[in-house]
Amino acid sequence: MGVFIRIALRNLMQARLRSFFLTVALSLVTMLLVILLGLSQGLTETIVKNATTLASGHLNVAGFFKAKASDANPIVTHRAEVRKAVEESITGVDFIIDRARGWARVVSDVSSMNAGLTGVDAKEESRLFEILQLAKQSEYKEGGSDEVKGDARRLANKNTALIFAAQAKRLEVDVGDKLTVAVETMKGARNTAEFEIVGIARDIGIMSNWSVFTDKASLLELYRLDADVTGAIQIYLDDVDRAPKAMGELRLALEDKGYTVMEHDPRPFWAKFEGVSGEDWTGQRLDLTTWSDEVSFLLWIITAVDSISFVLVGILVVIIAVGIMNSMWMSVRERTPEVGTLRAIGMSRRRVLLMFMLEALILGLVATSLGGAAGAFIARSIDAAHVHVSVDAVRLILMSDTLHLSVGVQQVLTAVIAFTLISGLSALWPAYRASRLQPVTAIQHIG
Amino acid sequence: MRAMPAIVQLQGVHKDYPLGNLVVRALRGVDLTFDKGEFTTVAGPSGSGKTTLLNLVGCVDTATRGTVTVDGASTSALKESKLTELRLRKLGFIFQSFNLIGVLNLFQNVEFPLLLQGGLTKGERESRVRDIVDKVGLTEQMKQRPNELSGGQRQRVAIARALVTRPSIVLADEPTANLDSGTGNAIIDLMKHLNETEHTTFIFSTHDSRVMSRASRIVQLVDGKVVDDGHGHRTGAAAVAPLAEA
Numbered sequence A: 001m002g003v004f005i006r007i008a009l010r011n012l013m014q015a016r017l018r019s020f021f022l023t024v025a026l027s028l029v030t031m032l033l034v035i036l037l038g039l040s041q042g043l044t045e046t047i048v049k050n051a052t053t054l055a056s057g058h059l060n061v062a063g064f065f066k067a068k069a070s071d072a073n074p075i076v077t078h079r080a081e082v083r084k085a086v087e088e089s090i091t092g093v094d095f096i097i098d099r100a101r102g103w104a105r106v107v108s109d110v111s112s113m114n115a116g117l118t119g120v121d122a123k124e125e126s127r128l129f130e131i132l133q134l135a136k137q138s139e140y141k142e143g144g145s146d147e148v149k150g151d152a153r154r155l156a157n158k159n160t161a162l163i164f165a166a167q168a169k170r171l172e173v174d175v176g177d178k179l180t181v182a183v184e185t186m187k188g189a190r191n192t193a194e195f196e197i198v199g200i201a202r203d204i205g206i207m208s209n210w211s212v213f214t215d216k217a218s219l220l221e222l223y224r225l226d227a228d229v230t231g232a233i234q235i236y237l238d239d240v241d242r243a244p245k246a247m248g249e250l251r252l253a254l255e256d257k258g259y260t261v262m263e264h265d266p267r268p269f270w271a272k273f274e275g276v277s278g279e280d281w282t283g284q285r286l287d288l289t290t291w292s293d294e295v296s297f298l299l300w301i302i303t304a305v306d307s308i309s310f311v312l313v314g315i316l317v318v319i320i321a322v323g324i325m326n327s328m329w330m331s332v333r334e335r336t337p338e339v340g341t342l343r344a345i346g347m348s349r350r351r352v353l354l355m356f357m358l359e360a361l362i363l364g365l366v367a368t369s370l371g372g373a374a375g376a377f378i379a380r381s382i383d384a385a386h387v388h389v390s391v392d393a394v395r396l397i398l399m400s401d402t403l404h405l406s407v408g409v410q411q412v413l414t415a416v417i418a419f420t421l422i423s424g425l426s427a428l429w430p431a432y433r434a435s436r437l438q439p440v441t442a443i444q445h446i447g
Numbered sequence B: 001m002r003a004m005p006a007i008v009q010l011q012g013v014h015k016d017y018p019l020g021n022l023v024v025r026a027l028r029g030v031d032l033t034f035d036k037g038e039f040t041t042v043a044g045p046s047g048s049g050k051t052t053l054l055n056l057v058g059c060v061d062t063a064t065r066g067t068v069t070v071d072g073a074s075t076s077a078l079k080e081s082k083l084t085e086l087r088l089r090k091l092g093f094i095f096q097s098f099n100l101i102g103v104l105n106l107f108q109n110v111e112f113p114l115l116l117q118g119g120l121t122k123g124e125r126e127s128r129v130r131d132i133v134d135k136v137g138l139t140e141q142m143k144q145r146p147n148e149l150s151g152g153q154r155q156r157v158a159i160a161r162a163l164v165t166r167p168s169i170v171l172a173d174e175p176t177a178n179l180d181s182g183t184g185n186a187i188i189d190l191m192k193h194l195n196e197t198e199h200t201t202f203i204f205s206t207h208d209s210r211v212m213s214r215a216s217r218i219v220q221l222v223d224g225k226v227v228d229d230g231h232g233h234r235t236g237a238a239a240v241a242p243l244a245e246a
């Protein structure tokens, strides 16, 4: 093998210019792919983080209660009992919380908006308070100071609300101001209450535009629900990737305990109202979802980024593959006498094929390794620089106001292995043709 | 008449090449036997079929008609992979234009067939290569690349490469054609020396009468037919006895 690698290397050196350009081109595309994979991975991480902060656990036990068939109330009754059943039925849990859910018209002195309400129990929400960053006044108020006002922990008090910077801008409110929150109760009556803003948090992507946190007790009161009702029991696992499996186990356990669990529907809870209200049953049913179900309406962003990356990188790779193929054709033509000689002295067809493929594989490995390393370095640098994104639309898509790229060994290896293989495969046809050269015609080529 | 066993046998061999709508009849009924340890030249003018004949014996081409038997195997019956194996294990090639691998140095060029064969340790390969390179007198140039060597030196490397596997037969198609006559004679003398010391069978072609005179047997080809096959003397081609061919 050693001598074959040597021959391949020497031949690559011989065709220095050709090899150089192909190496540079392949490196650049690998670099681009690594960066794009990093962006996609970064986006996924951001979405997981946002989703599991704002609207979901890794796993959720929510459900619908129907007093009559046409209802679709997104609540779980007998909260304490269900939660106990959940806690008993699942392993590998980091912690469990539960939150109430609502949908309201939120009105300030000057403006109003629709928002999803999340009623939290401050005692359980240390993770939320860790992740949420309160905004400086200047971030939501023109001419505001750099002071950070408010304190998210004050959600422990009754009739308190925490909103996000974009909402504060729109409603033209500040910490300490009151919001009027109007909801429609389960019985169809309108009810309103005043909530004091105890904190204004920095936006976290598209989802924080319609997300308002309140204290749970007041939200339940607003809906005229008793305290043993909740919206969703949110389960945070030690390993987020175990969510789908844990969901299956939990379903069986809950069914065993006599609960009625709805068919798995991989959509967020608010997309299910219409379907549920059309179903002919009454009482309480539980609905199990994973975090990705709850943000499935956002996953198209990742799909879009991935598709664009795929097309872009795909086009470039095809161009380079053609380049490599061409280069190998030239190499085969130039070395026809050599191939004839090698075949005459007893080199097998298979070895001739491998000899040419090896050349492309070595070129591919060197180029992609360089490009992969460069891509990882650049992606990490961009990530570390916390590049601030000022275009709102881009911010919405990135779900964050800074560019987050996450490049791990896996992304780099994916790019290196994939492109090295493509590089080798590009040489397959020329290499095959070289291996089919008749030794005698190859020798006569010398002239 | 011949004491030694035949290693190559051609019986009624014809070789046609298609050339557009025409057929070139390069060999027209050749019957020949080469014995172990012979030092034979295939002589004849350009176009007489020398290369074609050597290609058939060398298993890089097959006859249109007739049988070519190399080391007991009829080549037309063998698959490509078997022919390759035969070339690798039983045959050595020396080419008119030397055909060394430009990217490898002298040592690596000579070692190459051993690597293709496999089965030897690094140490065994090294001693075999040193041994044969010493015999062709190039020990000093061991690390040099082909383009750093003279034509005569390159052909010596090619001889070493052909002999390193200890083949039964070495085929050389006009090995001196690209060399001046002094160097060419030295190459033939070296081949002759190796033939005598290593007992390797040599078949080489030439159209140079001074070169052919150094062979112990001269097969004369004209228009694809053997017109003369004689055990000559070092005195020259004139001493070749005519041989009646059917």
Ligand SMILES: Nc1ncnc2c1ncn2[C@@H]1O[C@H](COP(=O)(O)OP(=O)(O)O)[C@@H](O)[C@H]1O
Pocket (backbone or CB within 6 Å): B017, B018, B019, B024, B025, B026, B044, B045, B046, B047, B048, B049, B050, B051, B052, B053
């Ligand atoms: N591949 C080929 N295609 C067509 N004709 C060929 C081919 N190779 C050789 N010939 C013809 O066959 C005849 C014998 O050629 P060759 O064996 O090369 O002779 P020599 O080596 O004695 O010069 C010549 O007429 C030559 O033109």
Ligand SMILES: [Mg+2]
Pocket (backbone or CB within 6 Å): B050, B051, B052, B173, B174
């Ligand atoms: Mg010839």
